[in-house]
Amino acid sequence: MNNWPLCLRYIDLVLLSILLALVPAVSAGSPYYLRIATLAVVYMGWTVGFNLIFGHTKQLFLCLGALAGSAAYVTVVLIQHFQLSPWITVPLGVSAATALGAIFSYVSVLRGLGVIFLGVVTLAFSLIFQNLILGLRQLTNGETGLVTRGLGFSLLDHPVAAYYLFFGVLALTLVVYCSVMDSRMGFAFRALSDDELTAELSGIDVTACKIIAATLGSAIIGLFGALYGFYNGIISPSVFSLVNVDIPVLISLLLGGMRTRLGPIIGAALFAVIEEFVRPFGQLDVLVYGVLLIVLFVAFREGLLPMLRQALGLIPQLAIFPTVRETDDRYKKRTLM
Amino acid sequence: MTATLFDGIVQGLQLSLLAVGITLIFGLGGVLNLAHGQFAVIGGVAAKLLLDLGAHPVLAGVGGVVTAGLFGVLVDRSLLLPVYRCRGEDRLLLGLILTLGLSFVIDGYLNYAFSEFSLTFSLPIPSVKIAGIPMRTAGLANSLVAIVVFLVLFAFLRSTLLGKTVRSIIENEVGAELCGIDPARTRMIIVGLAAMMAGLAGITQGLFSSLGTEMGPEFTILGLLVAVVGGVRSINGTLVAGVFLGIVNAFASRYIGAYVAYIILLSVAMATILARPGGLLARST
Numbered sequence: 001m002n003n004w005p006l007c008l009r010y011i012d013l014v015l016l017s018i019l020l021a022l023v024p025a026v027s028a029g030s031p032y033y034l035r036i037a038t039l040a041v042v043y044m045g046w047t048v049g050f051n052l053i054f055g056h057t058k059q060l061f062l063c064l065g066a067l068a069g070s071a072a073y074v075t076v077v078l079i080q081h082f083q084l085s086p087w088i089t090v091p092l093g094v095s096a097a098t099a100l101g102a103i104f105s106y107v108s109v110l111r112g113l114g115v116i117f118l119g120v121v122t123l124a125f126s127l128i129f130q131n132l133i134l135g136l137r138q139l140t141n142g143e144t145g146l147v148t149r150g151l152g153f154s155l156l157d158h159p160v161a162a163y164y165l166f167f168g169v170l171a172l173t174l175v176v177y178c179s180v181m182d183s184r185m186g187f188a189f190r191a192l193s194d195d196e197l198t199a200e201l202s203g204i205d206v207t208a209c210k211i212i213a214a215t216l217g218s219a220i221i222g223l224f225g226a227l228y229g230f231y232n233g234i235i236s237p238s239v240f241s242l243v244n245v246d247i248p249v250l251i252s253l254l255l256g257g258m259r260t261r262l263g264p265i266i267g268a269a270l271f272a273v274i275e276e277f278v279r280p281f282g283q284l285d286v287l288v289y290g291v292l293l294i295v296l297f298v299a300f301r302e303g304l305l306p307m308l309r310q311a312l313g314l315i316p317q318l319a320i321f322p323t324v325r326e327t328d329d330r331y332k333k334r335t336l337m
Numbered sequence: 338m339t340a341t342l343f344d345g346i347v348q349g350l351q352l353s354l355l356a357v358g359i360t361l362i363f364g365l366g367g368v369l370n371l372a373h374g375q376f377a378v379i380g381g382v383a384a385k386l387l388l389d390l391g392a393h394p395v396l397a398g399v400g401g402v403v404t405a406g407l408f409g410v411l412v413d414r415s416l417l418l419p420v421y422r423c424r425g426e427d428r429l430l431l432g433l434i435l436t437l438g439l440s441f442v443i444d445g446y447l448n449y450a451f452s453e454f455s456l457t458f459s460l461p462i463p464s465v466k467i468a469g470i471p472m473r474t475a476g477l478a479n480s481l482v483a484i485v486v487f488l489v490l491f492a493f494l495r496s497t498l499l500g501k502t503v504r505s506i507i508e509n510e511v512g513a514e515l516c517g518i519d520p521a522r523t524r525m526i527i528v529g530l531a532a533m534m535a536g537l538a539g540i541t542q543g544l545f546s547s548l549g550t551e552m553g554p555e556f557t558i559l560g561l562l563v564a565v566v567g568g569v570r571s572i573n574g575t576l577v578a579g580v581f582l583g584i585v586n587a588f589a590s591r592y593i594g595a596y597v598a599y600i601i602l603l604s605v606a607m608a609t610i611l612a613r614p615g616g617l618l619a620r621s622t
Binding site: 107111112113114115116117120121123124125127128131132134135247250251254283284285286287288289290291292293294297298301 | 369416419423427429430431434435437438439440441442443444445446448449558561562565569596597599600603604606607610611614
């Protein structure tokens with residue numbers, strides 16, 4: 001597998017990129033579908049970041065909305081108050097999110113927090129973030145939010161250009177992700193997602209790996225958050241709430257398949273389709289959403305991609321997706337406390 | 338000062354009552370129940386329906402609690418079955434997602450079917466003076482209920498055979514199974530019990546102020562916070578954590594203001610988890 005030429009090794013991603021690049025042509029001038037596609041790309045970016053944090057290094061961050069939101073708010077507030085160019089404020093916003101993610105990861109590793117404990121700490125942070133935004137009214141305009149149209153890159157105000165911008169950023173993100181996963185760091189991630197103790201014993205610096213993964217993931221989430229803030233035209237606490245960011249991203253990741261490079265993309269795309277499917281139910285949409293969630297997860301426990309791989313793996317000629325699972329689940333004895 | 342302290346204890350007991358079910362279900366089943374607040378709302382809705390049928394308030398309350406408990410058993414015997422078949426990480430994740438889905442289903446249905454719903458019990462005497470401090474009878478009744486429930490729960494866990502079974506499973510599921518304990522049966526009883534306590538918390542919320550169908554997620558988050566601050570496996574810890582956070586909230590609202598109080602409450606919860614990751618009452622950190 002590793003001896004294959006580069007374009008063949010990443011044929012799944014290349015095919016996917018071509019598919020994604022064709023979307024604006026297919027949606028042919030319908031701004032509605034183009035917007036949905038753009039949103040789906042944003043969620044794909046968030047899910048890739050979350051895959052690094054939660055999938056590869058088992059750190060349950062329930063503050064994705066808060067991370068994305070803090071990047072967006074820092075970016076926009078700096079522009080409004082100091083008339084800086086977005087070329088300066090976007091990196092500042094992204095660094096704010098990155099720093100937050102790094103701090104959470106560092107503290108949790110330092111204190112040896114289990115999955116649930118880190119989850120609840122970051123959940124509390126999300127709620128604090130929401131309340132701070134509501135409270136710092138003179139800066140953030142509270143619940144009403146800040147209008148961002150015209151503040152950011154002019155590219156983002158044009159629907160097709162905005163789609164390609166997000167697509168480009170996503171492609172860049174995936175390149176970074178793949179190069180990390182193919183490096184020694186990637187092997188370390190795989191080892192520690194299998195068994196942290198064994199990884200530590202074989203000389204992997206688990207602490208450093210976890211912090212690096214969380215930092216990189218938070219940077220990705222922050223970047224998409226800041227750009228999404230401009231694209232959306234308005235940023236408000238509800239845009240970055242748990243229900244609007246964290247839960248869809250978590251579902252997308254689990255739906256697509258954790259620890260896979262294609263999973264986040266497929267999961268987020270599928271989630272966008274599900275949302276469209278649920279929309280006509282009006283008031284009962286939450287109920288249908290819940291039912292779908294339960295049915296999908298009982299049916300595809302491992303995520304769609306690993307299931308697809310197994311199905312394709314049965315036909316050897318078609319085995320373009322790697323079928324190797326890191327270890328057999330039966331031998332995994334892990335408590336997540 | 339003393340009044341604020343009492344107020345905090347009353348709020349805290351309410352929080353503990355809500356959270357103890359999360360602790361029990363997690364300890365016993367390894368499932369973090371994200372639909373726990375919705376169980377509370379179900380209890381409240383059932384009580385309200387019974388009240389509307391003309392039932393006596395106490396009877397309506399009991400009916401609500403029983404309905405919540407039955408619903409809990411139903412969920413345990415249907416939705417959670419695939420979850421219990423997994424172990425370790427898979428169980429935690431699947432449990433998280435399925436109960437999240439369940440909470441959407443319950444929220445979606447209740448908000449649709451009972452959109453104008455609000456449950457309020459009013460007691461005949463609004464307030465009494467105890468040791469010179471005026472106290473709302475609602476708060477007192479609320480605490481009394483919570484204290485009785487906790488005493489019964491502790492007695493059940495300490496002295497009955499079933500209670501000991503429960504504690505042994507919390508300690509070590511495989512070990513308990515090897516000793517001939519059937520975890521599935523115990524789990525069903527405990528999930529039912531936990532749901533009953535959630536339902537009770539929902540109904541006592543109606544005593545306090547009022548209960549609406551949209552309060553489920555808020556209850557879940559508060560319960561989760563309290564359960565985790567208490568150490569998520571320790572029932573004593575949950576009780577202490579609830580009272581502690583209740584007192585923090587009461588003092589912060591009294592002296593600083595309701596808006597900042599919530600931020601303070603969350604920050605204290607965060608700080609406590611970081612300071613004592615094993616839970617408030619853990620012997621070693």
